[in-house]
Amino acid sequence: MKTLTIRQPDDWHLHLRDGAVLQAVAPWSAAHFSRAIIMPNLVPPVVTSADAAAYRERILGALPEGSGFTPLMTLYLTEASQADDIESGFRNGLVTAVKLYPAGATTNSQSGVRDVEAVYPVLERMAKIGMPLCVHGEVTDPEIDIFDREAVFIERVLAPLRRRIPELRIVMEHVTTKDGVDFVRGAGENIGATITTHHLIINRNAILAGGIRPHYYCLPVAKREKHRLALREAAISGEGRFFLGTDSAPHVDPLKESACGCAGVFNAPNTMACLAHVFEEENALDRLEAFTSLNGPAFYRLPPNEKRIRLVRSDEPVEYQRKIRAGQDEITVFDPMFPIHWKDEDDAS
Ligand code: DOR
Numbered sequence: 001m002k003t004l005t006i007r008q009p010d011d012w013h014l015h016l017r018d019g020a021v022l023q024a025v026a027p028w029s030a031a032h033f034s035r036a037i038i039m040p041n042l043v044p045p046v047v048t049s050a051d052a053a054a055y056r057e058r059i060l061g062a063l064p065e066g067s068g069f070t071p072l073m074t075l076y077l078t079e080a081s082q083a084d085d086i087e088s089g090f091r092n093g094l095v096t097a098v099k100l101y102p103a104g105a106t107t108n109s110q111s112g113v114r115d116v117e118a119v120y121p122v123l124e125r126m127a128k129i130g131m132p133l134c135v136h137g138e139v140t141d142p143e144i145d146i147f148d149r150e151a152v153f154i155e156r157v158l159a160p161l162r163r164r165i166p167e168l169r170i171v172m173e174h175v176t177t178k179d180g181v182d183f184v185r186g187a188g189e190n191i192g193a194t195i196t197t198h199h200l201i202i203n204r205n206a207i208l209a210g211g212i213r214p215h216y217y218c219l220p221v222a223k224r225e226k227h228r229l230a231l232r233e234a235a236i237s238g239e240g241r242f243f244l245g246t247d248s249a250p251h252v253d254p255l256k257e258s259a260c261g262c263a264g265v266f267n268a269p270n271t272m273a274c275l276a277h278v279f280e281e282e283n284a285l286d287r288l289e290a291f292t293s294l295n296g297p298a299f300y301r302l303p304p305n306e307k308r309i310r311l312v313r314s315d316e317p318v319e320y321q322r323k324i325r326a327g328q329d330e331i332t333v334f335d336p337m338f339p340i341h342w343k344d345e346d347d348a349s
């Protein structure tokens with residue numbers, strides 16, 4: 001048996017949804033993480049500070065008694081977003097960041113941004129007040145192959161945005177390519193990136209080779225092996241600009257196992273166990289804490305958690321729940337395709 005004690009992790013990119021799914025999934029994130037950046041892509045989206053306040057209450061209502069979990073709220077950027085409302089939500093501590101979805105890029109992104117020029121005044125205000133922008137980095141141009149959409153986004157949108165407002169603090173969410181890793185490394189202090197658990201584990205073969213496996217389909221879609229290796233290298237590097245954002249994105253099974261299935265991988269229940277496996281495989285367990293518990297708070301200018309958790313590795317594989325129930329339906333938990341030996345527990349010390 002091997003153990004590792006680290007500061008409690010945070011999740012810098014999480015979908016909790018609403019209604020029965022929220023009730024079902026929130027306790028799983030709260031069991032492992034202290035804080036999470038909550039994605040605003042509900043239907044209708046969380047656009048105003050008032051929307052965020054109401055959604056925050058619903059999240060708190062879905063947590064188990066005594067949970068210390070803190071949802072860090074984000075606002076969904078539209079071309080009609082009001083800079084004053086965003087600023088007041090940020091200043092009074094209700095809202096942590098703003099999320100930019102290119103319109104049509106992913107689940108519930110129809111009200112997102114079509115023309116980035118249209119939101120520059122809001123972005124300039126955010127730069128002025130030090131408020132981070134979380135970016136879904138994919139173009140939506142149908143001419144662009146889905147596997148190239150992240151790289152083309154960097155060239156067409158992100159690099160020009162950075163040149164125009166270098167003070168804006170940007171998180172390139174769920175980076176999936178070597179191009180993304182390289183861009184973030186070369187872009188200076190104000191740009192960070194989240195990396196998901198599943199993109200460290202699967203490449204595109206998981207979705208398509210030997211049968212179509214909808215539970216591995218998410219956006220940005222997993223890429224070739226060389227990209228997965230670049231993500232691993234970034235995650236284990238210890239560099240402050242890379243941190244965990246699980247992008248745990250639950251959809252009930254009928255919506256995944258369908259002729260046109262939804263994008264999203266639900267990994268909240270076993271993320272820490274999977275990450276311990278990955279970092280152990282890379283001989284980098286000493287850098288797991290930086291990735292899950294230190295780099296994110298530093299980027300968001302928050303203190304790291306004081307509480308510690310203990311990760312325990314047993315020789316025998318441990319069982320984990322493969323599906324969870326949400327109302328009448330079930331949600332499938334991410335299957336890393338390797339036996340899981342790690343478990344995280346509250347450290348009594
Ligand atoms: O796979 C994804 N699922 N990617 C996203 O960007 C959105 C998310 C969702 O909300 O389901």
Ligand code: ZN
Binds near residue numbers: 015039
């Ligand atoms: Zn997401």
